[in-house]
Amino acid sequence: MAQGERENNVHENGWVEEEENDPNQKNKRNLRAEEEEVISVERYFENQEVPSWRQQLTVRAFVVSFVLSILFCFIVMKLNLTAGIIPSLNVSAGLLGYFFVRIWTKFLSKSGFLKQPFTRQENTVIQTCVVASSGIAFSGGFGSYLFGMSGRIASQSTDTTHIKDPALSWIIGFLFVVSFLGLFSVVPLRKIMIIDFKLTYPSGTATAHLINSFHTPEGAKLAKKQVRALGKFFSFSFLWGFFQWFYTAGDDCGFVYFPSLGLKAYKNKFYFDFSATYVGVGMICPYMVNISVLLGGILSWGLMWPLIENRKGDWFSADLSSGSMNGLQGYKVFIAIAMILGDGLYNFLKVLSRTLTGLYTQIKQKEVGVILPVADRSSPVDTSIETSYDDQRRTQLFLKDQIPTWFAVAGYVAIAAISIGTLPHLFPELKWYHIVVIYLFAPTLAFCNAYGCGLTDWSLASTYGKLAIFTIGAWAGASHGGVLAGLAACGVMMNIVSTASDLSQDFKTGFLTLASPRSMFVSQVIGTAMGCVISPCVFWLFYKAFDDLGLPGSQYPSPYAVVYRNMAILGVEGFSSLPKNCLLLCYVFFGAAILINLLKDFLGKERGWFIPIPMAMAIPFYIGPYFAIDMCVGSLILFVWQKINKPKADAFAPAVASGLICGDGIWTLPASILALAGVKPPICMKFLSRATNTKVDKFLSS
Known part of the structure; x- marks a missing residue:
């Protein structure tokens, strides 16, 4: 283009x-x-007047954002509660936002009521609002720390006493208290991040280029074709989900349980479950992510778990139930935790070292007398360095609408004070001094995460959350509810550092599309507020509609909820809860995760492309590799498509993948409503072995 x-x-x-x-x-x-x-880019738009920050915040933008937020919250929630792999949905948000407002403006234009044309700044506001809202579905912990507090998840761990079951009222209150601090913590540093340090923020930059292209004549033509493709596969995915529902009248019924690779493979979770969602995810995720997940499934369910199962009676009691953490289930959970922690520690140290090195280099290059600029010190651009027209134009408008530092500091202090007074009432195990310590360190950690994300495009929010689990949990102690304290602290920390990196990405997108920092901030605040209401309501719908939510082998096993709870138990009780030889295996896989990352970085991108990703390998250790097969099918479709017609595949694959994910994701809404209404499917489709089928026939004929 x-x-x-x-x-x-x-x-x-x-x-x-x-x-x-x-x-x-x-x-x-x-x-x-x-x-x-x-x-x-900016030469093309130079004849177009840039609307003021208030004009960028239109009613239609937030109406569209609200509708898309509901859709995306369903998608993220479903992914959270199944395998926990959530791809970037920025492209889908930008594309659908463009599509809906284009329809809106076209209709008003024909009616003669169109007062304000649709601009790329308004498109950026929509994308920011939607991603902020759906981001709460992840950072809110519905598939991790928050659901890990429930009795349903506690029954799968060694600690069944310290629980806090979900309730819509306290979840919404908790999210409103903790979700806005990260926004205020990073606002004073936006000029340093975007203009002085010129951080790339790859996802934010890619989203900006996408939005800019939509608002050119050729880009608009391509966007229409992409939306058409998205709509087709959205419809197909939705109808496919509807069709499958008719065959799920009982346990283990439906296409999901089709033993496509054989009954023996099916028993070990190797099967294609006909999920349009994960086929779409596989088309978006890099090839190595999908292959790593499959390798992890083969290593665990194809090799390790059958071998450990044979040690029943020696390594663990043969009388234990299949879900006992002192049996095979314990190995599945804690070895996965070891790999996740090893990979997280390595990447934390890697990003932190790059952050400190980058900071040192950039500060060193500045003159001694220069003070690092913040929001209130809009120092003029250094004219000694030749800058392009684009950079001059963008910098001028980025510095035009200031967000005062006093406003950010006052907002942070006010919300922190409310939080310190409120959270101990929601979680008596989490004391006020625990929260004070978190909030003293949080701005520094939020800056590190936002800076590291700008360099590497990696948000380490979950890693900082795990750090809070271990530190606050151990500080509170087992006798004072350290498990719940650790999980609650994880939520506080994750929300702060996650929203900080998200807002920094949005500032970069706004910088490249000439959207005002004020409109970006307001859009992020409104999107976050939407998410604090929509996400709990969507989770509550899942929680009430599916009685087996969070249970192993169910449609929504929520694997990370069990993992996070057992991390908290490990941090409070130590290694005493591990079954025999589990600690040794944990050490081995913790070290292996670090060594694999070292080898991958040593070989570099060109030579180390074939090295798997430990974090991705750890995901199927607990729930099995069935979703990995779906993702690899998605990769195969993309690979063949690129071989046949690479330009077309590159242009339309994200739209096709988004359609598959969105259609299947939104089907969960009517499926949940049908379940709540007590409407059951009419048919149960089961797959039996020949021997079992013979027994069934004999029973029915007798």
């Missing part, structure tokens, strides 16, 4: 009149064309 724009500019400027056969003229023309391409 950019290539096409550049060629059009070449023709319009008359450069084709030069001699086509002269190599020097060709080189000069190509050089000029490349220079023009660098500055073509």
Whole structure:
């Protein structure tokens, strides 16, 4: 698309009149064309007036954001409660936001009521609001720490006394208290992050380029085609989910339980479950993520668990139930935890070292007399450094609408004070001094996460959350409810550092689309407030509709809830809760995760592309590799498509994948309502072995 724009500019400027056969003229023309391409984005929009920050915050933008937030919260919640792998949905949010407002403006334009045209700044506001709202579905802990407090998850662990079952009232209150602090903590540093340090924020940059392209003539044509493809596969995915529902009248019924690779493989969780969601996720995730998940499933369910199962009666009692943490279940959970912690520790130290090195280098380059700028010190751009037209234009508008530092500090202190007074009432095990310590360190950790995310595109929110689990849990102690204190502290920390990195990404997107920092901040606040209400309501619908939610082998096993609770138990009680030889295996896999990461970084991207990712390998250790097969099918579809027509695959694969994910995700809404209403499917489709089928036939004929 950019290539096409550049060629059009070449023709319009008359450069084709030069001699086509002269190599020097060709080189000069190509050089000029490349220079023009660098500055073509804002040159293209220079005749369009940039709306004020208030005009960017339109009613239609937030109406569309609210509708899309509900859709995306269902998607993220379903992913949270199944396998826990959540791809980036920024592209889908930007694309659908563009589509809905385009329909809105087209209708009003024909009616003669259109007062304000649809701009890329408004598109950015929608994308920011939707991602902020659906982000609460992840950082809210519905598939991890928050659900890990419940009695349903506690029954699968060694500690069944310290529980706090979900209730809509306290969940909404908790999220409102803890979800806004991260926004205020990073606001004073936005100029340092975006302009002075020029952090890349790859996801934010990619989203900005996408939105910018939508609002060019060629980009609008492509966007329409992408939306059409998304709509087709959305409809297919939704109808496929509806069709499957008819065959799920009993336990283990439906296409989900089809033993596509054989009954023996099915027993060990190797089967294709016909999930449009994870086929779509596989098309979005990098190939190595999908292969790593499959390798982890083969290593655990194909090799390790059958071997450990054979040690029944030696390593653990043969009389234990299948869900006992002192039996095979304990190995599944704690070895997965060891790999997650090993990978998390390595990446934490890696990103932290890069953060400190980058900070040192960039501060060193500044003159001694220069004070690091914050929001109130909008120092002029250094004119000694030649900057492009785009950078000058973007910097000028980014510095125009200031968010005062006193406002950010006052907001942080006010919300922190409310939080310190409120959280001990919600969680008596979490004392006020625990919260004070968290809030003293949180701004520094939020900055580290936002800076590291700008360098690497990795948010380590869950790693900081695990750090809070172990420190606060051990501080509170087992006798004073350290398990609940650790899980609650995890929620406080995760929400702060997660929203800080999300807002920094949005500031980068806004910088590149000329959206005001004020509109970005307000949009993030409104989106977060939406998420604090929508996400708990969506979770509550799942919780009430599916009685087996969170149980092993169910449709929604919520694997990370068990993992997080057992992390808290491990932090409070130590290693005494581990079954025989489990600690040794944990050491081995903890070290293996670090060594694999070291080897991957040592070989580099070009030579180490085939090295698996330990975090992805750990995911199927607990729930099995069935979803990995779906994801690998998605990878295979994308691979074949790229071989046949790479440009078309690159342009439309994200839209197709988003349609598959959105359609299957939104089907959970009517499925939940049907379950709550007591409407049951009419058919049970089961798959039996030949021997079992013979017994059933004999029983029925007798």
